[in-house]
Amino acid sequence: MSSKDQEQDKLLVHEDEKHLLLDHSYDNIQELNHPLPNWWNTIFIVSTVYAIGYFVYYQYMGGPSLREEFKKDFTEVAAVRDHFKKQNEIFNPDHYQAIVADDGLNKGKAVYELNCMPCHMERGAGDVGPNLTDDHWIVAKGTPDTVYQVVFNGSEENGMPAWGQLIPKDEVYQAVAYVMSLKNTFVKGKEPQGEKIEE
Amino acid sequence: MSASLDGKPRNGRLESFTYDDGIVKLFVIATLIWGVVALFLGVTIAFQMADWHVNLGLPWTTFGRLRPLHTNAAIFAFCGNAIFAGIYYSHQRLLKARLFSDTLSKIHFWGWQLIIVSAALTLPFGITTGKEYAELEWPIDIAITLIWVVFAVNFFGTIIRRRERHIYVAIWFYIATILTVAVLHIVNSLEIPVTLTKSYSLYAGVQDALVQWWYGHNAVAFFLTTPFLGLMYYFVPKAANRPVYSYRLSIIHFWSLVFIYIWAGPHHLLYTTLPEWAQTLGMVFSVMLWMPSWGGMINGLMTLRGVWDKVRTEPSLRFMAAALTFYGMSTFEGPLLSIKSVNAIAHFTDWIPGHVHSGTIGWNYMLIAGILFFLVPKLWNTELYSKKLAHQQFWFVTIGLVLYIISMWVAGITQSMMWRAMDDAGNLIYPNFVETVIKITPMYWIRAIGGTLVLTSFIMMMYNFWKTIKNGKKEAPVVYEAYALDSSSIEHDASAHRKLEGWPMIFSVLSLIAILVGSAIEIIPSLMADKYVVKIDAIKPYTALELYGRDVYIKEGCYLCHSQTVRPMAHEAVRYGKVSNAAEFVYDHPFQWGSKRTGPDLARVGGKYPNMWHYKHFFDPREVTAGSLMPQYRWLFDSKIDYKTLPKKLEVMRKLGVPYSQEEIDNSVADARAQAKMIAEDLAQSGVPMKIAEMDVVALIAYIQRIGVDYGSIPEEE
Numbered sequence: 001m002s003s004k005d006q007e008q009d010k011l012l013v014h015e016d017e018k019h020l021l022l023d024h025s026y027d028n029i030q031e032l033n034h035p036l037p038n039w040w041n042t043i044f045i046v047s048t049v050y051a052i053g054y055f056v057y058y059q060y061m062g063g064p065s066l067r068e069e070f071k072k073d074f075t076e077v078a079a080v081r082d083h084f085k086k087q088n089e090i091f092n093p094d095h096y097q098a099i100v101a102d103d104g105l106n107k108g109k110a111v112y113e114l115n116c117m118p119c120h121m122e123r124g125a126g127d128v129g130p131n132l133t134d135d136h137w138i139v140a141k142g143t144p145d146t147v148y149q150v151v152f153n154g155s156e157e158n159g160m161p162a163w164g165q166l167i168p169k170d171e172v173y174q175a176v177a178y179v180m181s182l183k184n185t186f187v188k189g190k191e192p193q194g195e196k197i198e199e
Numbered sequence: 200m201s202a203s204l205d206g207k208p209r210n211g212r213l214e215s216f217t218y219d220d221g222i223v224k225l226f227v228i229a230t231l232i233w234g235v236v237a238l239f240l241g242v243t244i245a246f247q248m249a250d251w252h253v254n255l256g257l258p259w260t261t262f263g264r265l266r267p268l269h270t271n272a273a274i275f276a277f278c279g280n281a282i283f284a285g286i287y288y289s290h291q292r293l294l295k296a297r298l299f300s301d302t303l304s305k306i307h308f309w310g311w312q313l314i315i316v317s318a319a320l321t322l323p324f325g326i327t328t329g330k331e332y333a334e335l336e337w338p339i340d341i342a343i344t345l346i347w348v349v350f351a352v353n354f355f356g357t358i359i360r361r362r363e364r365h366i367y368v369a370i371w372f373y374i375a376t377i378l379t380v381a382v383l384h385i386v387n388s389l390e391i392p393v394t395l396t397k398s399y400s401l402y403a404g405v406q407d408a409l410v411q412w413w414y415g416h417n418a419v420a421f422f423l424t425t426p427f428l429g430l431m432y433y434f435v436p437k438a439a440n441r442p443v444y445s446y447r448l449s450i451i452h453f454w455s456l457v458f459i460y461i462w463a464g465p466h467h468l469l470y471t472t473l474p475e476w477a478q479t480l481g482m483v484f485s486v487m488l489w490m491p492s493w494g495g496m497i498n499g500l501m502t503l504r505g506v507w508d509k510v511r512t513e514p515s516l517r518f519m520a521a522a523l524t525f526y527g528m529s530t531f532e533g534p535l536l537s538i539k540s541v542n543a544i545a546h547f548t549d550w551i552p553g554h555v556h557s558g559t560i561g562w563n564y565m566l567i568a569g570i571l572f573f574l575v576p577k578l579w580n581t582e583l584y585s586k587k588l589a590h591q592q593f594w595f596v597t598i599g600l601v602l603y604i605i606s607m608w609v610a611g612i613t614q615s616m617m618w619r620a621m622d623d624a625g626n627l628i629y630p631n632f633v634e635t636v637i638k639i640t641p642m643y644w645i646r647a648i649g650g651t652l653v654l655t656s657f658i659m660m661m662y663n664f665w666k667t668i669k670n671g672k673k674e675a676p677v678v679y680e681a682y683a684l685d686s687s688s689i690e691h692d693a694s695a696h697r698k699l700e701g702w703p704m705i706f707s708v709l710s711l712i713a714i715l716v717g718s719a720i721e722i723i724p725s726l727m728a729d730k731y732v733v734k735i736d737a738i739k740p741y742t743a744l745e746l747y748g749r750d751v752y753i754k755e756g757c758y759l760c761h762s763q764t765v766r767p768m769a770h771e772a773v774r775y776g777k778v779s780n781a782a783e784f785v786y787d788h789p790f791q792w793g794s795k796r797t798g799p800d801l802a803r804v805g806g807k808y809p810n811m812w813h814y815k816h817f818f819d820p821r822e823v824t825a826g827s828l829m830p831q832y833r834w835l836f837d838s839k840i841d842y843k844t845l846p847k848k849l850e851v852m853r854k855l856g857v858p859y860s861q862e863e864i865d866n867s868v869a870d871a872r873a874q875a876k877m878i879a880e881d882l883a884q885s886g887v888p889m890k891i892a893e894m895d896v897v898a899l900i901a902y903i904q905r906i907g908v909d910y911g912s913i914p915e916e917e
Contacts, residue, residue, distance in 0.1 A: 012441050014505055022446055026367040027292040029436045034445035037497065044455075044490035051483035058479055065475050066539070070767035070778065077769040081625035118823040119812060127885050128811040128823070159809040165773075166630040190885060
């Protein structure tokens with residue numbers, strides 16, 4: 001007997017599976033022929049039926065497409081956003097005064113440093129965005145209500161985001177309070193842009 | 200003697216032969232070397248995601264360049280060499296025949312190593328096609344094709360010279376692997392060269408995405424799954440010394456696996472602009488794939504019946520049992536992630552790399568380790584140096600992998616929930632993308648630590664094998680005897696499938712047909728592009744400078760962290776803007792939708808920020824986005840735009856169907872210079888010197904400012 005035969009002899013075949021051993025041998029690998037597990041068969045069939053049903057429903061029986069579902073969702077979201085925007089985009093002078101009175105300047109400085117500074121730089125010197133410390137204005141007119149409009153709705157053509165959709169309303173007011181305090185401080189920075197506003 | 204071979208009387212010619220184990224040894228050594236390289240690269244980029252400083256500020260050490268090197272090294276170098284080692288060892292023995300040609304074996308080995316070295320010499324330098332897992336440029340693509348053909352000839356030549364009538368299930372899987380990988384590689388790599396190191400994909404946009412993910416998904420299927428299932432079918436019964444559990448299950452799960460797997464590619468493109476019927480096919484075939492995948496796990500684990508005590512003591516069996524378990528886990532997770540509503544949450548998040556690594560580390564690394572613990576002592580004719588070290592290695596890799604998987608589940612789901620969180624006013628609760636990144640950074644640290652454990656485990660194995668091989672004893676090659684094939688081995692009353700196993704060439708043709716059916720049904724409609732994608736006139740080709748900038752984007756691997764597709768979901772439309780349309784991408788050779796959002800989507804970034812914002816951002820992302828993970832791209836500020844390549848680039852694009860006029864091609868250099876000057880003038884207002892007009896960063900800004908603008912500016916139809 002060669003050593004290979006001995007190796008074959010050692011092949012471990014349990015009593016209860018001997019009748020399942022097939023007459024196949026490849027490099028001494030043998031195969032049993034257990035039936036397919038029932039749970040395996042069942043899940044395979046169920047997943048196939050599900051797959052066919054799913055495809056038929058969504059492709060041929062009018063199941064909603066992803067785009068249609070999106071349109072439905074987005075219409076609802078857009079309505080809520082629209083409502084909110086209409087409610088808040090109008091500058092409220094009384095609310096502004098109340099915000100200013102409630103330590104608005106310091107709170108506004110914190111909001112500014114977190115959100116505005118990357119583009120308008122420290123103390124409004126300007127870099128990516130315009131200098132906020134001169135007497136020139138591109139979109140706003142240097143008054144709290146016009147500055148509020150630009151912060152709240154942004155200015156798409158100038159790359160200013162609509163912060164009304166990004167931060168809470170009161171933070172917009174606080175930021176405006178801080179920006180108003182920068183006006184005409186003439187910090188050395190970006191050259192004036194836009195029109196000069198005389199007061 | 201005849202009885203010792205297969206127990207049946209034979210009247211043919213008795214032949215003596217030896218096996219070529221030298222080539223197997225070479226592939227084993229290559230597996231170990233590339234394995235540690237791949238894992239080291241993986242750990243490096245894992246730390247880069249935890250802390251951007253680890254990018255080191257050099258172009259060739261930055262994430263976007265190293266990530267493709269990691270994936271290519273892990274898949275094609277580490278797993279590739281392991282596949283070749285295992286196939287060459289088992290194929291000879293299962294067929295009782297030496298490999299067809301020793302020369303072809305050597306060409307195969309050295310050719311493959313050369314391809315790996317050329318990948319290492321191109322990817323870190325930004326030479327890439329920008330298609331995931333198929334980044335290698337066209338000359339290397341051709342080399343891969345040639346070497347694969349060498350492998351196939353050697354493989355099928357051995358089958359022709361076999362002394363065993365029937366082919367065993369392991370060989371079925373090898374056949375499916377060799378044929379399918381050839382088809383996938385050739386179809387996905389069709390591209391037109393611009394220079395020796397640059398080409399553009401033949402396909403654009405949606406079509407390119409479909410072909411790419413048909414390829415990408417099936418690279419997992421036919422490079423990381425089918426060959427390893429084949430190896431499992433040889434090495435598990437060998438190491439356990441047990442008969443395989445169920446021949447019937449082998450047949451059913453083999454055919455269902457190869458037929459179904461190929462359809463599942465579009466599950467990588469759910470919620471994109473791929474036609475929805477194709478997306479739905481991708482999802483439902485993935486669901487159907489669950490049981491065929493588990494067939495392999497059952498056949499492997501049930502084969503271990505009665506030898507579980509050996510699983511505790513034998514390193515080879517222990518790693519194999521763990522591999523089969525992780526295989527079961529990740530092939531359950533895969534179909535789960537393909538269900539549209541789950542995918543909506545998981546796609547673009549860290550859950551996906553977590554899933555991928557439960558496959559590549561849990562299944563591929565573990566199975567390779569199991570095979571090597573069986574093979575190395577046999578090949579070098581000695582005993583394993585230390586079982587204890589092997590068991591310690593097992594715990595290192597297992598704990599490392601569990602840390603990896605769990606941290607990525609937590610990171611992925613956390614971030615996804617933050618992306619979609621909205622308040623009552625319909626505003627995003629986390630409008631700044633970077634907030635969602637900062638939140639999950641601790642998970643990136645845990646993943647990096649997990650990865651380090653996995654790397655450590657691999658080094659332990661290398662040491663173990665080094666000590667083992669040093670003790671190896673030289674032995675004259677064993678001479679085997681077997682009868683030449685003759686009619687006496689034909690089983691006349693055999694079942695149909697058994698007969699088929701005796702006709703390997705017909706078997707090969709049938710398995711090729713099995714993978715071509717799904718491929719054809721999904722891909723051919725996309726080639727009829729006019730009906731597939733409805734064109735929109737407002738969408739124009741890129742200018743020369745933008746096209747050049749796009750190549751910079753591809754070169755730096757931006758697509759590895761940024762997607763370019765807004766999915767039809769309310770929170771994405773709020774965060775990014777108008778949902779993407781298939782027509783937007785018709786000039787994108789290759790498409791750049793990406794597969795992961797480590798940073799935000801860029802499909803609507805054009806015009807969103809001023810040029811100066813981008814200028815500062817590329818110099819140091821943290822100047823404009825505090826807490827950003829993005830590397831600095833300072834070399835773009837002093838590498839000059841290579842204007843002279845522009846006419847050729849536009850010309851190749853025109854060949855691909857992008858409508859550039861002759862005038863635009865002739866004037867491309869002047870046009871690009873003019874556009875660069877405009878951007879530089881804008882930057883000059885913030886004090887940037889005008890010489891920036893000559894630099895790559897300006898071209899990249901030009902491209903970024905163009906992305907999504909044409910479609911984004913069309914008024915919403917209602």
